Amino acid sequence: MSVTAPPARTHGATSPLRSRPAVRRFLEGPPLDPADLSLVLLVTEEEADRAMPTLTVAQLPAVMRQAKQLGIRSVKIFAESTQRDAAGEFSVVPDALMARAVRTAKDAEAEIAVMTETCLCSYTDTGFCYVTDGHGRPDIAATIDVTSRQAVTHAAAGADIVGPASMVVGTTKGAREALNAAGHESVSIMPHVIFWSSLYDGFRLTMGATPQAGSDREFQINPGKPEQFIDTALQLVGDGADMLLLEPAMFSADVLTELKKRTLAPLFPFSVSGEYTTLSHMDTATGKRDVRRLVELFTMLKRGGAEASITYAALDIARYLNG
Helix, strand or coil: CCCCCCCCCCCCCCCCCCCCHHHHHHHCCCCCCHHHEEEEEEECCCCCCCCCCCECHHHHHHHHHHHHHHCCCEEEEEECCCCCECCCHHHHCCCCHHHHHHHHHHHHCCCCEEEEEECCCCCECCCCCCCECCCCCECHHHHHHHHHHHHHHHHHHCCCEEEECCCCCCHHHHHHHHHHHCCCCCCEECCEEEECCHHHHHHHHHHCCCCCCCCCCCCCECCCCHHHHHHHHHHHHHCCCCCEEEECHHHCHHHHHHHHHHCCCCEEEEECHHHHHHHCEEECCCCEEECHHHHHHHHHHHHHCCCCEEECCHHHHHHHHCC
């Protein structure tokens, strides 16, 4: 009579139901760290009471020093222009607000990587991310031209990473060619890959980037089309992107994990204005911002393969993590 041996026991991790607290801590994965965060900076010419927190160029050095002390390694700068025209030409002026903000940030803390938004929505009188032709239609060639020159202006001011954000095909390739031609081969490009969402409204109101009534972001991706998002992201890598910004962060977890399998380009989810206002709030008892939900979100995104998450709450989260 033959006796069938029992199946070999699988030796897995210690059951959390019977492990002691010290063992659970020992077995935990890498925790969220301030270095996993990038700080969003919305820069305006003057102090302003708006939907989202802003700061002036004069206030930048103190914020950069705080970021360095807390262990944050990068910032993402957006700048509003008080001067606008149909072609967004003020975005390429050497002493425009963005250029001054970048120079000030790098002078304050040279070791912190400065990323910029390379877009036209805060520079066109239409609020569009692109230049329009005489019939109000997107002028692709003109958009590529001005955003490429904008990228060079940012690099000349000291930007480490420029971020084409219009989703107009050709802007990433155009920026790479323009940067190389101007001697900025070492400057990286991180284009935005964007699902359209109402979560951007706070930013648009704050930075004067709301498009004309009845108009939407024509080149952003329908959130029901993850395969289009992934295909677009991979095309941008082929066009010269060194890394990718994915937004909005909380609705990009599935494409983040899929892209992690298909490209070596670092991936940066961007937690946009609506996530900041919805998932965090000021605690009136302590006077501090409650960022526990954002910590959970960014822990999940780190687990999913994010190189770092870009957030308005980076300083508050870093303070929370540092105890």
